[in-house]
Amino acid sequence: GENVEQHPSTLSVQEGDSAVIKCTYSDSASNYFPWYKQELGKGPQLIIDIRSNVGEKKDQRIAVTLNKTAKHFSLHITETQPEDSAVYFCAAPPGGAGSYQLTFGKGTKLSVIP
Amino acid sequence: KAGVTQTPRYLIKTRGQQVTLSCSPISGHRSVSWYQQTPGQGLQFLFEYFSETQRNKGNFPGRFSGRQFSNSRSEMNVSTLELGDSALYLCASSPTAVGGEAFFGQGTRLTVV
Numbered sequence: 021g022e023n024v025e026q027h028p029s030t031l032s033v034q035e036g037d038s039a040v041i042k043c044t045y046s047d048s049a050s051n052y053f054p055w056y057k058q059e060l061g062k063g064p065q066l067i068i069d070i071r072s073n074v075g076e077k078k079d080q081r082i083a084v085t086l087n088k089t090a091k092h093f094s095l096h097i098t099e100t101q102p103e104d105s106a107v108y109f110c111a112a113p114p115g116g117a118g119s120y121q122l123t124f125g126k127g128t129k130l131s132v133i134p
Numbered sequence: 135k136a137g138v139t140q141t142p143r144y145l146i147k148t149r150g151q152q153v154t155l156s157c158s159p160i161s162g163h164r165s166v167s168w169y170q171q172t173p174g175q176g177l178q179f180l181f182e183y184f185s186e187t188q189r190n191k192g193n194f195p196g197r198f199s200g201r202q203f204s205n206s207r208s209e210m211n212v213s214t215l216e217l218g219d220s221a222l223y224l225c226a227s228s229p230t231a232v233g234g235e236a237f238f239g240q241g242t243r244l245t246v247v
Contacts, residue, residue, distance in 0.1 A: 052234065063138075063224050063238035064177070109177065120167045120228045120236050121190045124177040 022047040022114040026125025033100050034133050041108055041128045044092040049115020053086060053093045054122070056109045064109060068095070100132045136161065138227050138239035146245045152213040155242045159206050159227030166208040167236065168200060171222040180223075183208055215246045 023046040033039050045053075051072040056064035070077045070084045070093065077084050083096040097104055107129050111122040139158040147153050159166050167182035179192040183202035200210040206227075212219055222243050226236040 054235070056238070061240075063240045066235055066237060069235065111177075120165050120182050120226065120234075121179050121192075122167075122169075122177075122236065123179070124169075126176045 022050060022112055022123040024110060024112050024123050024125045026110050026128060028128060029126065030129045030131070032131045032133060035100060035102060037100055039095075039097045039100055039104070039130055039132075041095045041110070041130075042092060043094070043110035043112075043125050044090075045112040045123075046091070047112070047115045048088075048091060050112040051115065052113055053084070054111050055084060055095045056111065056124075058107045058109065058127075060106075067108075097130075100130075102132050102134050105130055105132045138225055138237055140223075140225050140239040140242050142242060143240065144243045144245075146247060147215050149215055149217060149246055151215050152211060153215060153244060154209055154211045155223055155225075155244070157208045157210075157225030157227075157239060159208070159225075160229075160237060163227035163229050163237075164206050165228040165230070165236075166202055166206065167226045167228070168208070168210050169224045169226065170194075171224055171241070172220075177224070180210065212244075217246050220244060220246045 026043045054069035057067045058064045081098045086093040107127045109127050110125040141156045165184045168180040169177050171177045181191045186202045197213045202208045222241045224241045226238045228236045
């Protein structure tokens with residue numbers, strides 16, 4: 021099955037700085053890589069995703085990069101704001117699962133210090 | 135458009151009891167998946183339904199079961215509750231038959247005492 025590892029587990033940055041979270045996956049057939057943000061008391065919120073035929077995707081201050089050869093993908097948040105403080109999860113489906121079975125990383129708790 | 139709705143939000147049960155959790159997906163979404171979230175194990179896949187059929191099941195004991203109705207609403211059931219079943223149970227819905235965006239509800243916080 022798929023194994024997803026996520027680093028770091030905690031990350032503190034000053035407001036305005038950039039934050040980078042990295043994930044590696046094991047199944048070379050995986051083809052979809054979402055990132056979720058979870059705030060206290062809420063369910064995970066999909067913030068950006070990337071498919072295997074694309075190397076990078078940006079949405080305002082958030083970007084995701086994918087290196088299929090190395091089997092890793094990263095979340096980049098620029099100009100961080102206090103409201104970015106949350107737990108972030110990466111995920112990947114087992115290759116060929118043909119369904120919505122996601123394997124999640126253990127999460128990164130991001131703290132943005134005003 | 136309304137999001138994924140899970141009921142109840144909070145639940146306290148006693149060991150040995152059973153519990154049923156409900157999930158209403160986003161209108162038009164036909165795939166519903168369930169996850170268990172705990173501090174120790176993180177987010178773990180339970181099972182996924184599409185058009186009333188279970189397509190995949192995670193590595194959980196048979197005490198965990200689910201079903202999906204013709205209107206895509208889903209329920210999951212846990213029988214003979216154990217203390218270790220205390221967790222946040224999350225439901226996610228997706229619009230298509232195969233891999234893509236999954237949108238989560240707020241979850242049901244189950245506490246077993």
